[in-house]
Amino acid sequence: MSGYQDVIVAGFGGQGVMLIGTLLAYAAMEDGQNVTYLPVYGPEMRGGTANCTVVVSREDIGSPIIRLPKSLIAMNRPSLDKFQPRVKDGGTVVINSSLVDMDLADNDRLRTVGVPANEIADSLGNTKMANMVAIGAYVQLTSVVPLEVIKASLRKVISPNYAKMIPANEKAIHAGADAVRG
Amino acid sequence: MSGYQDVIVAGFGGQGVMLIGTLLAYAAMEDGQNVTYLPVYGPEMRGGTANCTVVVSREDIGSPIIRLPKSLIAMNRPSLDKFQPRVKDGGTVVINSSLVDMDLADNDRLRTVGVPANEIADSLGNTKMANMVAIGAYVQLTSVVPLEVIKASLRKVISPNYAKMIPANEKAIHAGADAVRG
Amino acid sequence: MERPIAFREDRCKGCALCMTVCPKEIITMSSRFNTSGYKVVEVRDEVMETCTSCAACALICPDYAISVWRKPARDKKGEVADVHYG
Amino acid sequence: MERPIAFREDRCKGCALCMTVCPKEIITMSSRFNTSGYKVVEVRDEVMETCTSCAACALICPDYAISVWRKPARDKKGEVADVHYG
Amino acid sequence: MSTTGERVLIKGNEAICRGAVDAGCQCFFGYPITPQNDIPEYMSKVLPSLGRAFVQAESEVAAANMLLGAAACGVRAMTSSSSPGISLKQEAISYMAGTELPAVIVNISRGGPGLGDIGPSQGDYFQAVKGGGHGDYRQLVLAPGTVQEAYDLIRKAFDLAFAYRNPVMVLGDAIIGQMMEPVTLGSATTPTNVDQDLGWNLQGKGQRHPRLLKSLHLTDGALAGHNIRLRDKYESMERDVLFDNFLVDDAELIVVAFGSIGRIAKSTIRALRASGKKVGLHRPISLFPFPSQELDRLAASGKRFLTIEHNLGQMVEDVRLAIRKHADSDFYGHLPGNLPTPEDFEQPILAALGVRT
Amino acid sequence: MSTTGERVLIKGNEAICRGAVDAGCQCFFGYPITPQNDIPEYMSKVLPSLGRAFVQAESEVAAANMLLGAAACGVRAMTSSSSPGISLKQEAISYMAGTELPAVIVNISRGGPGLGDIGPSQGDYFQAVKGGGHGDYRQLVLAPGTVQEAYDLIRKAFDLAFAYRNPVMVLGDAIIGQMMEPVTLGSATTPTNVDQDLGWNLQGKGQRHPRLLKSLHLTDGALAGHNIRLRDKYESMERDVLFDNFLVDDAELIVVAFGSIGRIAKSTIRALRASGKKVGLHRPISLFPFPSQELDRLAASGKRFLTIEHNLGQMVEDVRLAIRKHADSDFYGHLPGNLPTPEDFEQPILAALGVRT
Amino acid sequence: MKNGKEAFTLPGVLADIPTHYCPGCQHGVAQRLVAECLDELALSEKAICIGSIGCSVFIYNYLLVDSVEAPHGRAPAVATGVKRARPEAAVFTYQGDGDLASIGMAETMHCANRGERVTIIFVNNTVYGMTGGQMAPTTMVGQRTTTCPGGRCADNEGQPIKMTEIIASLGGSAYAARVAVDSVKHVRAAKKAVRKAFEAPLNNLGLGFVEILATCPTNWKMTPVQANERIAAELIPYFPLGTFKDVTELETIEGPEVAE
Amino acid sequence: MKNGKEAFTLPGVLADIPTHYCPGCQHGVAQRLVAECLDELALSEKAICIGSIGCSVFIYNYLLVDSVEAPHGRAPAVATGVKRARPEAAVFTYQGDGDLASIGMAETMHCANRGERVTIIFVNNTVYGMTGGQMAPTTMVGQRTTTCPGGRCADNEGQPIKMTEIIASLGGSAYAARVAVDSVKHVRAAKKAVRKAFEAPLNNLGLGFVEILATCPTNWKMTPVQANERIAAELIPYFPLGTFKDVTELETIEGPEVAE
Ligand SMILES: Cc1ncc(C[n+]2csc(CCOP(=O)(O)OP(=O)(O)O)c2C)c(N)n1
Ligand SMILES: Cc1ncc(C[n+]2csc(CCOP(=O)(O)OP(=O)(O)O)c2C)c(N)n1
Ligand code: SF4
Ligand code: SF4
Ligand code: SF4
Ligand code: SF4
Ligand code: SF4
Ligand code: SF4
Ligand SMILES: [Mg+2]
Ligand SMILES: [Mg+2]
Numbered sequence A, B: 001m002s003g004y005q006d007v008i009v010a011g012f013g014g015q016g017v018m019l020i021g022t023l024l025a026y027a028a029m030e031d032g033q034n035v036t037y038l039p040v041y042g043p044e045m046r047g048g049t050a051n052c053t054v055v056v057s058r059e060d061i062g063s064p065i066i067r068l069p070k071s072l073i074a075m076n077r078p079s080l081d082k083f084q085p086r087v088k089d090g091g092t093v094v095i096n097s098s099l100v101d102m103d104l105a106d107n108d109r110l111r112t113v114g115v116p117a118n119e120i121a122d123s124l125g126n127t128k129m130a131n132m133v134a135i136g137a138y139v140q141l142t143s144v145v146p147l148e149v150i151k152a153s154l155r156k157v158i159s160p161n162y163a164k165m166i167p168a169n170e171k172a173i174h175a176g177a178d179a180v181r182g
Numbered sequence C, D: 001m002e003r004p005i006a007f008r009e010d011r012c013k014g015c016a017l018c019m020t021v022c023p024k025e026i027i028t029m030s031s032r033f034n035t036s037g038y039k040v041v042e043v044r045d046e047v048m049e050t051c052t053s054c055a056a057c058a059l060i061c062p063d064y065a066i067s068v069w070r071k072p073a074r075d076k077k078g079e080v081a082d083v084h085y086g
Numbered sequence E, F: 001m002s003t004t005g006e007r008v009l010i011k012g013n014e015a016i017c018r019g020a021v022d023a024g025c026q027c028f029f030g031y032p033i034t035p036q037n038d039i040p041e042y043m044s045k046v047l048p049s050l051g052r053a054f055v056q057a058e059s060e061v062a063a064a065n066m067l068l069g070a071a072a073c074g075v076r077a078m079t080s081s082s083s084p085g086i087s088l089k090q091e092a093i094s095y096m097a098g099t100e101l102p103a104v105i106v107n108i109s110r111g112g113p114g115l116g117d118i119g120p121s122q123g124d125y126f127q128a129v130k131g132g133g134h135g136d137y138r139q140l141v142l143a144p145g146t147v148q149e150a151y152d153l154i155r156k157a158f159d160l161a162f163a164y165r166n167p168v169m170v171l172g173d174a175i176i177g178q179m180m181e182p183v184t185l186g187s188a189t190t191p192t193n194v195d196q197d198l199g200w201n202l203q204g205k206g207q208r209h210p211r212l213l214k215s216l217h218l219t220d221g222a223l224a225g226h227n228i229r230l231r232d233k234y235e236s237m238e239r240d241v242l243f244d245n246f247l248v249d250d251a252e253l254i255v256v257a258f259g260s261i262g263r264i265a266k267s268t269i270r271a272l273r274a275s276g277k278k279v280g281l282h283r284p285i286s287l288f289p290f291p292s293q294e295l296d297r298l299a300a301s302g303k304r305f306l307t308i309e310h311n312l313g314q315m316v317e318d319v320r321l322a323i324r325k326h327a328d329s330d331f332y333g334h335l336p337g338n339l340p341t342p343e344d345f346e347q348p349i350l351a352a353l354g355v356r357t
Numbered sequence G, H: 001m002k003n004g005k006e007a008f009t010l011p012g013v014l015a016d017i018p019t020h021y022c023p024g025c026q027h028g029v030a031q032r033l034v035a036e037c038l039d040e041l042a043l044s045e046k047a048i049c050i051g052s053i054g055c056s057v058f059i060y061n062y063l064l065v066d067s068v069e070a071p072h073g074r075a076p077a078v079a080t081g082v083k084r085a086r087p088e089a090a091v092f093t094y095q096g097d098g099d100l101a102s103i104g105m106a107e108t109m110h111c112a113n114r115g116e117r118v119t120i121i122f123v124n125n126t127v128y129g130m131t132g133g134q135m136a137p138t139t140m141v142g143q144r145t146t147t148c149p150g151g152r153c154a155d156n157e158g159q160p161i162k163m164t165e166i167i168a169s170l171g172g173s174a175y176a177a178r179v180a181v182d183s184v185k186h187v188r189a190a191k192k193a194v195r196k197a198f199e200a201p202l203n204n205l206g207l208g209f210v211e212i213l214a215t216c217p218t219n220w221k222m223t224p225v226q227a228n229e230r231i232a233a234e235l236i237p238y239f240p241l242g243t244f245k246d247v248t249e250l251e252t253i254e255g256p257e258v259a260e
Helices: A017-030 A077-086 A117-123 A127-142 A147-157 A160-180 B017-030 B077-086 B117-123 B127-142 B147-157 B160-180 C017-021 C056-060 C072-077 D017-021 D056-060 D072-077 E012-022 E038-049 E060-072 E083-088 E090-099 E125-131 E147-164 E174-178 E222-240 E259-274 E292-300 E315-323 E342-353 F012-022 F038-049 F060-072 F083-088 F090-099 F125-131 F147-164 F174-178 F222-240 F259-274 F292-300 F315-323 F342-353 G027-040 G055-062 G075-085 G097-103 G105-114 G163-168 G184-202 G224-238 H027-040 H055-062 H075-085 H097-103 H105-114 H163-168 H184-202 H224-238
Strands: A005-012 A034-040 A049-057 A071-074 A092-096 A111-115 B005-012 B034-040 B049-057 B071-074 B092-096 B111-115 C005-007 C027-033 C039-043 C066-068 D005-007 D027-033 D039-043 D066-068 E007-011 E027-030 E053-056 E077-081 E103-109 E140-142 E167-173 E180-184 E243-246 E253-256 E279-284 E286-288 E304-309 E329-333 F007-011 F027-030 F053-056 F077-081 F103-109 F140-142 F167-173 F180-184 F243-246 F253-256 F279-284 F286-288 F304-309 F329-333 G047-051 G066-069 G090-096 G119-124 G173-180 G207-213 G242-246 H047-051 H066-069 H090-096 H119-124 H173-180 H207-213 H242-246
Touching: A005 A017, A005 A077, A005 A127, A017 A034, A017 A049, A017 A127, A017 A147, A017 F007, A017 F180, A034 F174, A049 A077, A071 A077, A071 A127, A077 A092, A092 A127, A111 A127, A111 A160, A117 A127, A117 A160, A127 A147, A127 A160, A147 A160, B005 B017, B005 B077, B005 B127, B017 B034, B017 B049, B017 B127, B017 B147, B017 E007, B017 E180, B034 E174, B049 B077, B071 B077, B071 B127, B077 B092, B092 B127, B111 B127, B111 B160, B117 B127, B117 B160, B127 B147, B127 B160, B147 B160, C005 C039, C017 C027, C017 C056, C017 G224, C056 C066, C056 G184, D005 D039, D017 D027, D017 D056, D017 H224, D056 D066, D056 H184, E007 E012, E012 E038, E012 E103, E012 E147, E012 E167, E012 E174, E012 E180, E027 E038, E027 E060, E027 H075, E038 E053, E053 E060, E053 H075, E060 E077, E060 E083, E060 E090, E060 E103, E060 H066, E060 H075, E060 H105, E077 E083, E083 E090, E083 E103, E083 F090, E090 E167, E090 E222, E090 F083, E090 H066, E103 E147, E103 E174, E125 E167, E125 E286, E125 E315, E125 F125, E140 E147, E147 E167, E147 E180, E147 E222, E167 E174, E167 E259, E174 E259, E243 E259, E253 E259, E253 E315, E253 E342, E259 E279, E259 E304, E259 E342, E279 E292, E292 E315, E304 E315, E304 E342, E315 E329, E315 F315, E329 E342, F007 F012, F012 F038, F012 F103, F012 F147, F012 F167, F012 F174, F012 F180, F027 F038, F027 F060, F027 G075, F038 F053, F053 F060, F053 G075, F060 F077, F060 F083, F060 F090, F060 F103, F060 G066, F060 G075, F060 G105, F077 F083, F083 F090, F083 F103, F090 F167, F090 F222, F090 G066, F103 F147, F103 F174, F125 F167, F125 F286, F125 F315, F140 F147, F147 F167, F147 F180, F147 F222, F167 F174, F167 F259, F174 F259, F243 F259, F253 F259, F253 F315, F253 F342, F259 F279, F259 F304, F259 F342, F279 F292, F292 F315, F304 F315, F304 F342, F315 F329, F329 F342, G027 G055, G027 G090, G027 G119, G027 G184, G047 G055, G047 G075, G055 G066, G055 G090, G075 G090, G075 G097, G075 G105, G075 G119, G090 G097, G090 G184, G097 G105, G097 G119, G097 H105, G105 G119, G105 G163, G105 G207, G105 H097, G105 H105, G119 G163, G119 G184, G163 G173, G163 G207, G163 G242, G173 G184, G173 G224, G184 G207, G184 G242, G207 G224, H027 H055, H027 H090, H027 H119, H027 H184, H047 H055, H047 H075, H055 H066, H055 H090, H075 H090, H075 H097, H075 H105, H075 H119, H090 H097, H090 H184, H097 H105, H097 H119, H097 H163, H105 H119, H105 H163, H105 H207, H119 H163, H119 H184, H163 H173, H163 H207, H163 H242, H173 H184, H173 H224, H184 H207, H184 H242, H207 H224
Parallel strands: A005 A071, A071 A092, A092 A111, B005 B071, B071 B092, B092 B111, E027 E053, E027 E077, E077 E103, E103 E167, E140 E167, E253 E279, E253 E304, E304 E329, F027 F053, F027 F077, F077 F103, F103 F167, F140 F167, F253 F279, F253 F304, F304 F329, G047 G066, G047 G090, G090 G119, G119 G207, G173 G207, H047 H066, H047 H090, H090 H119, H119 H207, H173 H207
Antiparallel strands: A005 A049, A034 A049, A034 F180, B005 B049, B034 B049, B034 E180, C005 C066, C027 C039, D005 D066, D027 D039, E007 E180, E140 E286, E243 E279, F007 F180, F140 F286, F243 F279, G173 G242, H173 H242
């Protein structure tokens, strides 16, 4: 399937993994591609784990659920433990190395990249933007959509009340991309 | 079916038709016969119509519901209107002539007997015993069980608290039987 | 004869509540049954004149069985309850 | 050094409630994250001595992240809250 | 409690109560609704005098949840209602099935839909057998055809509930509930001592590990694993299938009918047999597990089938599924709102037999 | 309200809301439950701004009865919930069917039984299609497979509800509800004017005779007559059957699957077709009326069948009944509690095809 | 004298047909008071009646207004749905004690708390009439019913619930009163209360609620006269009559003309 | 100094594992108080906990007692069933405001009115926590939630329900109090109330009820500290703290020894 990408984004409930999944989905639509986005929540608001699957394709999309994804963004240790074994050989794994020991990365089979997302976000003034750092890294690594389109889509997923946060988030996306750029 | 009898007892909700149906069922059991008793209530406590079907047999009883009964006790006009046409040819119909115009009785096809049950009961001190008058008449006419057994069964259906009412009810049964005796 | 009050016998259920509220105590139980099998109440002709048309009986009757007419004379005196007491 | 108070860092969620109740105002936010990604609080060594073992912080902490031990000296003076306040 | 072997003339509703009491029912939670009011009324009189619990709940929803609580303690407990009230119990029934709690629910069903009427009807077959609550679950369903069976089956219901740790429904109708017939009583069982440790029931943990009864399964694969176990359990219920065959051996046509309709159909069949018609009756007594194997066996031997119900056609689907390898079933639905009599079934049976009338 | 032809990326839950708003939904009554919370949340934001009514009910029981009240006025009204909450609505649904009220009920179902989990499941098929409430009644059931269909079918649901004066359920699951996809919006319908006289709706009698909406029928034969009319109505719904055939013409094996599972199975089938396997898909969109005639037609032409569901086996009964004259269906049940993926269906399909692996 | 002016007129909105109630049952009086108020406030054309399940289920046969039958206990929810769909209607429920205070407790409380602009007529006869005399939440301590055959016991079944006081305590109620119809004086007062309970929601002030103490001679196993005497002797001392809340005191109805 | 005597001890009945609650969520404090009372009254061996559906659904992971999960809103009914089946158990529910005061209103009212000998711990955080912050019956007027995005409006949604006052007014309650856990002083008082709510039913006096005002920082969209400040600033003025009923004043517990 040409131009096909799928990714599981996973982490704690409060880490904003759903937000970056949605961001990617919007960007894909803006980019003229087909897309499905499917979240899986834990039962509680916080403290549980959460993950979502985004499928982006230039062709029609069948199942929105992917058992064996082409890529993974793991924001915490349980997410890596759970999903890394399922990533297809040669797939891309972005790991939040602020919370996950990089020794756990399966470098033999996969292209794994550690990003200290919490620290980077913290250094930009808000730990909560770790998710943006991670998506920046992922987009940079896979080119699923142009980085500019991701940034432009921020205003689709961040409510107008928080519009003033957009520049900071753009910075975080950039920082993530920079962190993995060669 | 030898020794088989069935009867529909029908009237207003407050006329005690269920009580005499139950009385007949007890008497039949005491008499060593098989029996089913099935009541049909209106939705409200009073004011609606009510009827029950009693089947008495020396053999096994199949259906407890009878479309075309061998006899009918009609305590009021709607009951006669509804059930008289269904009584099998030659069947017995006891009609409470206190409330029903005897011109409505289908004498050609059926053995109909008018009993001024309310007046008789009233004369014995309590209109409410009109039902007992009627069952007395019915038992006398059909010999489904001995009159003595009906009377003996009163204490099965009248709660101990009202035991003092039993003699009056026995009298009413007798009065009913007398009213139709040749 | 003047009949300020009348009972719709087919409606009466013989509950006797009207008997308990009549200030003139003129409502009594008859010995008649209506077609529903209820004994009905009555105001006997002898005492009918006593009725003040106060309508207390009609107000308490749960079965709308009682009709009451104003006595023109009394109407003027204003002794009749306004049953629309609204 | 005497350490009348200790934080179970894996339990702390950085809510800062303990900071608001400490009469000595010695609890502060650290710059460390625990494995769950929460920034955790601390009592810096410099001010540890100030702790009265009053246990107010432990009482308010929703995550049972704080352990407090009585200071024997103070115990005698009876200044320590009886946390079984029963 | 009853004296073994005693013969009494009682209503189906009372037979259910006496059966429950004799089976050691410790708690009853009810709410009034016609035509089952005799059940809470009897229980309110008898249970307290035996030192057992009767509670008139504030609603059917509450009654079903009180049942859930009592069942969690491992005592024999029961609730009863009629159609609209049973609809309100569906959430709790699904919870009890999911939590594997043993409980007995009686439905003396009436005409529907909605408020309907208070006459008999078999319109709740789907709800009882397919599960009116949410999620994949099964309850055992027993349908008495006589007052004697009402007494016997309620006793069996408690045994099955505990054998499978599953809700069991006894499905009657206004005919079964209100009809009086002579009944021979069995022996009374003493209620389970609440202190008896069944290995799962809540008693206060004492010295052992705490126990937890729940239906929430959030960890990965836990609910799936739970559902596999439940499925296996439901399949194993097959061994407790119950049915009644009447004159089937030489029959050309087998009438399939349950509960009161089975009984009424028996009268029709007797009458038709008297005029030489080769008709028999298969009466499923357990509606779940459904006697599919037996029906398949009968179908394999070349019989034809007519399903008669007091509804618009519900059990007929299970009959057709059971016999689909060999045969199909005709259907006659007597309409809720009309009382069924033996005469009503004559034409449909003759038509299914291919007799012109 | 939407601009016709606009293309938006939205969740299934939001598509349901926008479809309802565009269809002129005047009143919404909700209660929170995952995974459908987006629905009441969206409605609480949008309806009041359009001068329409949003009420967060005290419970699902209340929500369903508020729906009954609004429907009685002849306005387009809706409620939504998920499995346990839908169980609580069963009594009111039976009443609405009995009273012939047009209403739309959305079930974004989750894993069961009991509290289960909040993941997808098709465990409520029986409840939706056979009727989890009491009495003989039917509701139309529509099961979207894409977010676009969620938008389109909710609009259709309102039309059908009023065409038949009957409750209509839209049955989705956590996948349909939570998945985002691009959707093309249709034109917005203005809500029915509440003063519009539909011949049966309550408005205050004004100068005409009073109207009465009820489900109680006590006079002799009245309920039976009512049930005959209802049965005829349910049978007439056949004409609104909806389904989707995919590559069935040359298929040896037809997979029958609905909703999200139908969509996921499509992926499996595409993959198997790529390796030359002759597999097709029949996806019922209306679960009631069920596409029995179409399945019978396919069976008559010699196809084999495999029903795939995300439950222990429910729709498979309707498939088997539909094709029983010519064929039978295999079954693969993916367990609630496990997320289904295209890979999961490969083995079952190959097995049904008779391919050794 | 039948040609004189009538001293008592039945309201036109009340169908002139026999009722199905038992002799002496005060549902008859209660529904007449509702009818009188509908007439006087000229509401019959815009009224929508929410019937409930109980002996009064056939109220739609007597009140000639548009009506819908609510499932048992759910009339306040149905009323909410009706009122929100059709805000200009005069919406009212008519409910028994089992219906309103037992199974319908949640719906009643929340309808009142939301301050739905509807009227609730609550006929408290301390028993489940229709189903044959089971215990109700308002059954008096010591009162025998078919499900508390030894008499209601406070220890086991609790005390009778005082709904009017509870409803009055909720923010959304505008008017809440308890009345009786056991004497002519009480009937007159009851009528006034019913009228106010209709006016409050029409004036957009909140919910109107009236509890009417009534007899059920059949299930009390008393004659109608004995039953009526029990109201004053036993019920009123526990369920005091009176207005427990009235935010209408200051604002009076401006709307429809009063009939007659 | 870890060798000194502990100035704060976690009760043994509380599992020493991390909770799933959000940072600053006061369910953590509330459940600890319950655990402390279970320990002090030596009830852990005979306690049966009825969990409810809400953020506290996993309470059985934290309280090491026999537990059963009730359907949403039905914990008081389940507790009734448990208590009637096993009268010697110490039965308690732990419920949120959506659970207890909305869907469970009827069960709560009737359980209290019957005077079931059970304890109800009611954690009022003015919002549906678990499902993501929808309006609760106790949501403050003006408070924004996901289903009243413009803020709760008294006119449309009614005013926040004061459950403790209502429960105190019912005959079957023996103890009813409202407490908060926003300050050390309030935590201490809360503990006393929880203890009394356990003692009342054990002494066969009736139902014990405690409403605990608590934060839900996540759905209030506040930091835990801001949320905690809101308790005193906004909640307590409307939901006054205090004991609304206490029939235990005279009789004190004789039963199990107090731990420690
Ligand atoms: C869900 C449901 N439960 C129970 C019933 C049976 N039922 C009909 S009326 C009634 C109670 C009537 O009592 P009340 O509300 O006090 O009215 P009354 O007849 O005394 O006027 C009950 C329980 C029903 N119809 N539906
Ligand atoms: C019958 C039913 N309806 C709805 C739900 C969804 N639900 C789960 S928890 C909850 C509300 C929780 O709010 P609350 O009781 O206030 O507890 P909190 O989470 O705030 O502590 C709801 C509506 C459910 N599980 N079951
Ligand atoms: S109108 Fe008054 S005086 Fe006349 S009969 Fe009636 S109550 Fe008696
Ligand atoms: S009050 Fe009415 S029904 Fe009762 S006796 Fe008097 S007239 Fe008859
Ligand atoms: S024990 Fe008291 S003084 Fe010490 S840190 Fe805690 S609150 Fe501060
Ligand atoms: S109160 Fe507890 S969880 Fe919160 S910051 Fe302090 S130690 Fe950490
Ligand atoms: S049973 Fe009671 S409430 Fe019902 S009609 Fe008869 S007297 Fe009235
Ligand atoms: S959502 Fe609210 S109530 Fe639930 S755990 Fe988080 S803070 Fe606590
Ligand atoms: Mg009542
Ligand atoms: Mg809450």
